[in-house]
Amino acid sequence: MSWMAWTWPTAAFFAVIALLLVTFSILAIRFPETPRRGILRIETTRGDRLFITLLGSAFINLIWLGLGLGPQYWALVVCLVYAAAVFRFV
Structure with a gap:
């Protein structure tokens, strides 16, 4: 490898x-788990919310790098807050 x-x-x-x-x-x-409806008004399961979180986190990191907003570990903090919001509200 x-x-x-x-x-x-x-x-x-x-x-x-x-x-x-x-x-x-x-x-x-x-x-x-039974699917639930959140703020997006679509039925999601844990796996769906994980996928949404991973996809959004990828975009957050790309935007962070592209705009040069600071050290990359701060993007991780933003991603963790985003993940908590997705799993709570979506």
Whole structure:
């Protein structure tokens, strides 16, 4: 895998994504959920909200980098607040 130029941040990113997928799969098996309607007025499950969170976080990070708003770890803080809002209100 040396051709992929793995770095610690890259490996950590993919490990976190894999851990999230495994965790949400286990949650879906152990605690089945019925879809709920949130602020978007569409039915969403945990997995849907996770997807919306990951997609939005990607855009937040790209905008943060593009506009040069400061250190990247502050974008992580914004993403965590965004994730909490999505899981609470969507």
